[in-house]
Amino acid sequence: MKFALRWLSWIAACLAATCTAWAQADNYPNRTITVVVPFPAGGLTDVPVRLAASLLQEKIGQPIVIENRTGASGTIGAAYVARATPDGYTLYANSIGDAQSIHFMPLPYHPMDDFANIGWIVDGPPLILTIDATLPIKTIAELVADAKANPSKYNFATAGPASSPYATLMRFNAVAGTKIQAVHYRGSGEAATAVATSAIQGTFTYFSQGKALVDGGKLRALAIAGPKRMDAWPDVPTLIEAGFDIDIRGFVGLGAPAKTPKPIVAYLNKRLNEVLQTDTFKKPMAVLGMAPPPAADNTPEKFEKFFRDEIARQGELAALTGLKIAPQKQ
Template structure:
């Protein structure tokens, strides 16, 4: 028989041990991120470079961190629906956003934006930068940026330039070109790049500023003619195509993608995700796939990515002001 005092002493020790074990397990669970599925919100329709980039990185993160990172498309309102969904999510690292040029543009392009991207999103990591390229119909009698500018000046009102929609980087790259070159052409917005490129090939539209991802194969196969890329340097995907800035000094745009979470996402989670995303770019298979897309990896820590987002937002604010374009 055990005495009452001994029983209580034994039970007390067991209780403390249980509480200690429970506290340790709870603390470990708090630290063990991720412990379940992570949603990766892409604020665009399925398909295209945004999905390819996202699925590449999500597969890498799933393999490395042991939990599924699942791509979820939330298109609409120029990326605003998906972006606001992430901003309004708990800051626990389980809802992430594929950030993009659209976020930098909308900050100044959309006066009625229902959120403040700069304070609503915690920058996590860069993913990739994609050059744009000015492509034209093969029957247009120009073979360089200088000839295109001369033709536009000699034929006012005869050129139409497609884009993937009003307020996109494709649209505003054209508007910046117009302002810097002193030319005029008609902007024709489409619901995505594909229908615009189709009409450029058919000759209904004379040209388009487009991501190299969706147009380089058309250039390589001779279905479109490339006049210049929008980045400061040549693109490895189209190495024979010079930068537009060689003709228009100071001209430079591109599309970029990165990752963000809701504001106040814990720094340790941000740093973990940043390390793993940067590690993905050392994977030969991922590097090769990015190269096929014409994408240039964006590396660096979360603070460097935050600085890049701020710089891109300011860059596009100036483009919006110069172009005189605003969402109505």
């Protein structure tokens, strides 16, 4: 009898929790939503989030405020959201930085386990292998051949020792058999400028940061570290086409604190996809080398699988940098 009563109590509690979640979703949203962006305004994470939020608030009929909580490589903002009430009113703009930071520093949260993933906002931008346009090198094959023949000749600027451009350079050296040396700068913008002024020979830079310099004749784009060529530069091949297995690009997604009711997550995913597929969103993103995935592929489940796989892949890249790998939160 006691077992039966306990069993019935457990069932009742589960039903109550389910009903509460659905009730919250039925009444959601009824006030302002805050999206925490862990990087400064105007950056590669902030821009797509800000545009998506402006369109999304029109769709759902409630204000959406962007709050830039910066610092500690984005971990301050992430930690804030991880501790927030899981009611759908505090959301988080996650990115490739979240897949990287877990490998370089101890975190007070887990970028997957402490969040409920809602979906992608954009995929990209890809990294572009660029060199000083005054160099005689015209193709990726020429660069590899010359770098192999002259192992100490080339230096590439990076955005820092725990950055995607540095990890990409190390991956390139590993698969191409080159020994290009890294020189660390304070961000990918500064690194691209150094190449454009002939202070250093090359860099892996983001499309959105390097495009104006390439189009202006200051940088020469040799290859794209993404899965396909770019409409802006149809003659620039991918590294994969050139025979190098390298596909490294950014992404921006939307998350919420863990235990956010699934009906709220599903609601946000549906409404988010509706605005992402509009020309109002896609056209300005294309200029930056970014694009939302098709709505059918942009589900919480698919984004979560992608994110877990990306964390593992970034761990492999982190090992190539030679930096100490941080213990992960258990």
